[in-house]
Amino acid sequence: MKGKRSLQEEVMMSSPKFRPRFLLFTLAMLAACTHAPHSSATVADQTAPPSAALAAPPAPRPSVTIIDHDIFDQQRLAMTRQYCQLHYGTASERLETPKMIVVHYTASPTLQKALDFFTPDRNSRDDIRSGGEVNVSAQFLIDKDGTIYRLAPEDRVCRHTIGFNQVALGIENVAEDKDALTDAQLEADAALIADLAARHPSIRYLIGHYEYQDRSLPHFALRTELDPSYHPTVKIDPGERFMTRLRALLKERYGLTFER
Numbered sequence: 001m002k003g004k005r006s007l008q009e010e011v012m013m014s015s016p017k018f019r020p021r022f023l024l025f026t027l028a029m030l031a032a033c034t035h036a037p038h039s040s041a042t043v044a045d046q047t048a049p050p051s052a053a054l055a056a057p058p059a060p061r062p063s064v065t066i067i068d069h070d071i072f073d074q075q076r077l078a079m080t081r082q083y084c085q086l087h088y089g090t091a092s093e094r095l096e097t098p099k100m101i102v103v104h105y106t107a108s109p110t111l112q113k114a115l116d117f118f119t120p121d122r123n124s125r126d127d128i129r130s131g132g133e134v135n136v137s138a139q140f141l142i143d144k145d146g147t148i149y150r151l152a153p154e155d156r157v158c159r160h161t162i163g164f165n166q167v168a169l170g171i172e173n174v175a176e177d178k179d180a181l182t183d184a185q186l187e188a189d190a191a192l193i194a195d196l197a198a199r200h201p202s203i204r205y206l207i208g209h210y211e212y213q214d215r216s217l218p219h220f221a222l223r224t225e226l227d228p229s230y231h232p233t234v235k236i237d238p239g240e241r242f243m244t245r246l247r248a249l250l251k252e253r254y255g256l257t258f259e260r
Contacts, residue, residue, distance in 0.1 A: 061198060062191035062254065069115075069149045071137060072156065076121040079134035080157055086132055088166045088224050095157045100168040100205040100219055101193055101258075102161045102212065103246065104138060105175040105237040111143045114174050118151060123159075131230045134159055138170030140192060146184035148192055154200070161212050162232045163223040169196060169203075178239030189246055194254040206250075206258035208243040209235040217260045 072080075080093040106114040123135045138160040141149045152158050160170035171189060175181045197203050205219040213232050214220065250256040 060254070062194045064148065064191050064195045066140075066148045066150050066192075069141075069151055070153070071115075071119045071151045073121065076134060079121060079132070080159070083132040083134045083159060084157055084166065087163075087226055087230065089226055090166075093157050095155050095166065095169070097202045098154065098167065098169045098196075098200050099202055099222060100164060100207065101171065101196065101203060102164065102168050102207055102209055103171050103173070103189060103238050103243065104160065104209045105173045105178065105181060105239075106141075107176060107237070108174065109176050109180070111141075111174050114141060114172065118172075127233055128162075131162070131227070132159075136160060138172040140169070140171045142171065142173045142185050142188050142192070144174050144180075144182050144185060146182075146188035148188055154196070161209065162230070163225045164212060164219075166224060167222050169200075173238060175238070178237070178242060181238060181242050186242065186245055186249065190249045190253060193246075193250060194256055197256060197258075204259055206247070207260050208239070209237045210239070211243075211260060214260075219260060 077093055081091050084093060085091040106117070108114045108117060118135065118137045118141070120135055122133055123129060123131075125136070128136070137151055137158045139150060139152050139154055139156070139158055141151055143149070154169060157165050158170055159165055160172070161168050171192065173181055173185045173189065175185070193206065205222070207217070207219055211217060211219075212235065247257070250258075
């Protein structure tokens with residue numbers, strides 16, 4: 001309830017010195033009320049950069065089904081340790097930190113033919129016999145319909161790329177030659193590589209087997225070979241066209257690019 005002003009207030013209000021100060025105070029209060037924000041947004045909301053709302057969504061994580069089909073027994077493990085000691089100076093079959101993925105094709109027409117070749121413990125190829133007894137293989141094998149098989153754990157060395165097995169995961173695709181590779185295999189390779197890259201952030205390089213001896217490519221700095229008599233072989237798999245399509249698909253669908 002409003003009361004009458006006291007005599008002291010009346011005297012102050014009527015004072016010429018007081019009027020200007022009172023008017024300035026009143027105008028300031030009115031201005032503050034007029035410009036006060038009506039939004040309930042916090043300071044953080046008001047200062048958030050406009051670009052934050054426009055950020056691109058993360059690339060989708062691939063959905064990958066992998067069928068385990070381990071081809072390693074104790075004898076093969078022992079021969080793999082011997083191979084690693086001879087070529088890399090460490091008597092261990094463990095692939096601790098994968099840094100590269102190498103894509104191959106099997107040069108065989110069917111999944112069963114490929115398994116028949118990879119499953120025996122001992123190598124049957126004369127051109128690489130001097131490199132050790134253990135048979136060639138890779139961590140993964142992809143059938144023509146895109147089905148993915150894991151032939152060895154991802155932390156196990158497989159003999160698939162001379163000079164790089166100690167740092168590289170291998171993916172074999174069932175095909176007699178580059179023209180027999182399928183679109184289903186292309187899709188499966190891309191999904192598998194994206195999955196591996198997500199689970200192994202150390203992976204930096206992606207090459208086709210035909211690129212492994214190219215000294216101009218950055219991956220070559222990873223090469224280790226302690227046996228001077230063990231010479232690299234010439235490879236053509238899986239072909240430049242397949243790798244070009246694979247790299248394009250990885251970039252388009254998963255936002256991934258790798259060094260070579």
